[in-house]
Amino acid sequence: MFKHLCIAMAVLLSGCKGDGSEWQKAVVPVVQPGATVQIRVLSANNPRLAQMSPQQMRILLASAQKTVQENFGVTVEFTQIDEMGIERVFALIPPRVLAERKQSIYDFKSAIGDKRKLAASIHDTLASRGTKLEQGFAYAKPYLPETAQPKDLMAFSELLSSVMLERLNNWRSVNAADGAPVLDAAPYNEWIYWDTLGYAKLPYELVITNQLLASAEYVDVDIHSAIRGGVSVGTTTYSRNSPFGAYVFWSTFPFLDNSENTVRMRGGETYSAEEAAQLSGSYLAHEIGHLLFQFGHPFGQKSCAMNPVSMLRFRAWSQQIDSASCPISSRPEMNVGAVPPIFNTHWLRMADKP
Numbered sequence: 001m002f003k004h005l006c007i008a009m010a011v012l013l014s015g016c017k018g019d020g021s022e023w024q025k026a027v028v029p030v031v032q033p034g035a036t037v038q039i040r041v042l043s044a045n046n047p048r049l050a051q052m053s054p055q056q057m058r059i060l061l062a063s064a065q066k067t068v069q070e071n072f073g074v075t076v077e078f079t080q081i082d083e084m085g086i087e088r089v090f091a092l093i094p095p096r097v098l099a100e101r102k103q104s105i106y107d108f109k110s111a112i113g114d115k116r117k118l119a120a121s122i123h124d125t126l127a128s129r130g131t132k133l134e135q136g137f138a139y140a141k142p143y144l145p146e147t148a149q150p151k152d153l154m155a156f157s158e159l160l161s162s163v164m165l166e167r168l169n170n171w172r173s174v175n176a177a178d179g180a181p182v183l184d185a186a187p188y189n190e191w192i193y194w195d196t197l198g199y200a201k202l203p204y205e206l207v208i209t210n211q212l213l214a215s216a217e218y219v220d221v222d223i224h225s226a227i228r229g230g231v232s233v234g235t236t237t238y239s240r241n242s243p244f245g246a247y248v249f250w251s252t253f254p255f256l257d258n259s260e261n262t263v264r265m266r267g268g269e270t271y272s273a274e275e276a277a278q279l280s281g282s283y284l285a286h287e288i289g290h291l292l293f294q295f296g297h298p299f300g301q302k303s304c305a306m307n308p309v310s311m312l313r314f315r316a317w318s319q320q321i322d323s324a325s326c327p328i329s330s331r332p333e334m335n336v337g338a339v340p341p342i343f344n345t346h347w348l349r350m351a352d353k354p
């Protein structure tokens with residue numbers, strides 16, 4: 001999904017964040033129908049959390065390949081999986097860029113955060129993506145308080161921000177296998193860090209982690225991650241070193257975890273080891289749609305692999321997709337180049353300074 005991806009519609013390019021930064025679109029990769037593309041893979045795990053076995057990783061990638069083939073008509077070949085701890089991966093992030101970007105993190109762990117600013121930023125993101133209140137609210141309604149009836153996009157954004165913060169807080173009581181909270185003082189859960197990694201010269205188009213990605217930030221929060229309490233399953237975002245102009249980071253946590261919180265968000269779905277890997281790969285095809293074709297999100301159009309999963313109901317999502325009913329170019333969001341990743345030239349220059 002782009003949890004997030006600050007959308008790059010032409011009208012907004014001059015100031016996506018309104019901070020005078022310099023934003024540019026990544027070019028649209030040229031991927032012909034029937035093409036074979038190679039994707040370099042890194043596994044970046046947190047040793048405190050459960051992780052997929054080598055066999056599960058094979059199932060995951062095979063499932064992604066099959067789903068991409070069926071839905072987008074191209075063959076992806078994954079390289080052998082390299083491995084690196086998250087700490088080492090994060091050490092690649094250019095420190096000056098990270099220092100600037102950290103200002104966008106809503107610090108929920110210290111309970112220091114500006115709720116009004118969060119709501120305003122959600123509103124900006126929805127407006128910039130052309131989100132219509134009716135469509136957005138219909139998508140989120142089953143997962144919002146029953147009495148909710150926002151009168152406009154701002155009221156909807158305020159509702160989303162309060163739901164997001166309440167549910168994000170719930171993740172703090174979920175424990176890892178070692179008995180300590182999954183979310184600790186380490187910044188591994190912070191979407192901003194992962195979203196900044198592409199400013200390093202990262203030699204991978206896909207980074208798979210077992211980390212729970214749950215956070216709030218004053219940029220790029222969209223409906224589906226807000227109602228999950230700031231959880232990202234994956235994101236496709238700018239990467240300077242990728243032939244596609246972007247890379248995917250992907251969390252296996254929502255597939256592997258069986259805490260009450262996660263299972264509730266799955267609508268009760270639980271998975272065998274094999275199904276967890278298979279569903280994770282299937283849904284990864286959604287990110288590969290962003291990566292190779294820059295598709296957007298046809299929210300609520302359940303036949304589309306580019307429709308974000310509702311909460312964490314991966315099995316339901318997988319059963320509903322139907323490539324014949326949602327071919328490329330069938331909807332504005334399914335046009336190649338619909339939502340190009342954008343990058344900040346100021347940050348790029350900053351990354352190159354010693």
Ligand SMILES: [Zn+2]
Nearest residue numbers: 001002286308
């Ligand atoms: Zn997406």
